Amino acid sequence: xxxxxxxxxxxxxxxxxxxxxxxxxxxxxxxxxxxxxxxxxxxxxxxxxxxxxxxxxxxxxxxxxxxxxxxxxxxxxxxxxxxxxxxxxxxxxxxxxxxxxxxxxxxxxxxxxxxxxxxxxxxxxxxxxxxxxxxxxxxxxxxxxxxxxxxxxxxxxxxxxxxxxxxxxxxxxxxxxxxxxxxxxxxxxxxxxxxxxxxxxxxxxxxxxxxxxxxxxxxxxxxxxxxxxxxxxxxxxxxxxxxxxxxxxxxxxxxxxxxxxxxxxxxxxxxxxxxxxxxxxxxxxxxxxxxxxxxxxxxxxxxxxxxxxxxxxxxxxxxxxxxxxxx
Numbered sequence: 001x002x003x004x005x006x007x008x009x010x011x012x013x014x015x016x017x018x019x020x021x022x023x024x025x026x027x028x029x030x031x032x033x034x035x036x037x038x039x040x041x042x043x044x045x046x047x048x049x050x051x052x053x054x055x056x057x058x059x060x061x062x063x064x065x066x067x068x069x070x071x072x073x074x075x076x077x078x079x080x081x082x083x084x085x086x087x088x089x090x091x092x093x094x095x096x097x098x099x100x101x102x103x104x105x106x107x108x109x110x111x112x113x114x115x116x117x118x119x120x121x122x123x124x125x126x127x128x129x130x131x132x133x134x135x136x137x138x139x140x141x142x143x144x145x146x147x148x149x150x151x152x153x154x155x156x157x158x159x160x161x162x163x164x165x166x167x168x169x170x171x172x173x174x175x176x177x178x179x180x181x182x183x184x185x186x187x188x189x190x191x192x193x194x195x196x197x198x199x200x201x202x203x204x205x206x207x208x209x210x211x212x213x214x215x216x217x218x219x220x221x222x223x224x225x226x227x228x229x230x231x232x233x234x235x236x237x238x239x240x241x242x243x244x245x246x247x248x249x250x251x252x253x254x255x256x257x258x259x260x261x262x263x264x265x266x267x268x269x270x271x272x273x274x275x276x277x278x279x280x281x282x283x284x285x286x287x288x289x290x291x292x293x294x295x296x297x298x299x300x301x302x303x304x305x306x307x308x309x310x311x312x313x314x315x316x317x318x319x320x321x322x323x324x325x326x327x
Contacts, residue, residue: 002325003095004305007058009049012309015061017302023092023099025073030102032085035067036118036322037093038296040151041216041241044313046091053266055091062093062323065100066108066117076102084108086117088125088269094305096325103273106280109288115296116287119151119320124283124294125276126238126265127155127214131163133268133279134261135212135234139164144200144210146225147217147241148185149176151320156214157183158292168203168210170196170221172315179318183293196221200228214238222246226258233258295319302326 001022004015025031043061045051066086069079079085079102086108087100108117131137143160147153148169160167161184169180170189177188189199200209209230215222219242226235226248233256240246253260269276286292297318300308302325311317 001096002302003060004062004302005058006047006061009047009057011048012044012306012313015047015306015309017305020060020095022097025071025076025099027074028076028102029073029099030069030076030079030085030087030105031071032065032067032087032098032100032105033070034065034093034096034098034325035114036299036324037062037065037095037098038119038122038151038320038322039308039312039317040064040122041239041312044309053090060092060095062095062098063090064088064118064121065093065098066114067098069105070097073102078102079105079107084114084117086112086121088121090266094302094323096302103277104269106284109284111288112284115299115322115324116294118322119296120155120283120287120294121280122265123151123155123320124159124287124292125269125280126152126263127159128279128283129265129268129276130214130236130238130263131156131159131212133275134263135236137163137165137212140166141211142166142168142204142209142230143212143214144168144170144225145180145185145214146170146221147215148180149318150216150241151317152216152238153214154180154183154295154319157185158294160184162286162292165212168200170199176318179295183295191221196224197228200225209233212236217241218246219244220246223248223252226252226256229256229258231257235260237262296322298322299324
């Protein structure tokens with residue numbers, strides 16, 4: 001089978017398209033014929049050895065896929081060969097076939113396409129877990145989303161709207177902010193053109209700041225966002241797309257009676273499998289009904305994976321993009 005291989009640590013330009021043996025599922029695993037695999041920011045980090053998970057070289061990157069069950073390992077129940085599924089695989093997704101744990105594999109209803117099926121588990125799963133479980137966001141509260149047009153940021157806007165929150169989107173261009181508005185943002189802040197704290201004060205009418213800050217960006221945006229948070233606010237640490245892990249002065253949570261809340265979706269899925277499965281099934285139902293609308297903005301061929309990752313690394317992606325192996 002064809003697969004994208006990381007043979008040495010570094011950027012997307014070092015990845016290779018190779019012919020490798022098709023894997024076989026072990027106990028509790030399924031083999032998926034991949035119809036679509038989506039890109040996520042951790043895919044860039046993992047090939048540069050900058051992510052928490054560090055597989056041995058060589059390996060195939062790609063964390064989430066959708067496709068058709070091609071074979072079952074021993075002990076798998078509830079799935080059958082021929083089922084359309086979505087799965088979180090961690091690595092191995094940018095290939096014609098991928099192995100997934102059955103516990104992280106979900107049937108897709110006909111109303112969810114392969115491209116969308118490959119694109120919601122990590123981004124919408126992270127945002128759902130962050131906003132409902134970790135922050136317990138309530139209808140009517142103010143939600144500030146940084147990096148609001150990226151995959152996980154746009155998911156947070158969509159889910160915030162779904163929950164009845166007042167969504168404030170912050171991003172780096174008018175085009176990105178227009179997209180966030182179409183996904184539920186009531187107010188916007190272009191932090192390339194406006195000071196972030198001034199923008200938050202304007203967007204909230206000076207009425208106390210956001211109740212919840214959803215931050216997948218980190219870096220220079222973290223401290224000004226936290227300084228603007230409301231009393232008893234919840235600051236969700238999602239990731240560090242800017243490439244810098246910020247250091248917050250700890251007097252700020254004290255003065256605001258605020259919480260810094262870590263969100264590690266991958267370990268949540270591993271440590272709390274029953275809750276993770278219930279969250280994912282609720283997401284699938286909401287997406288299938290049209291209540292939530294994951295955006296897939298572009299489709300690439302498997303051989304174009306390097307270009308797709310470079311576009312994402314250069315902040316040139318709106319929502320999610322997928323790579324699709326030949327069928």
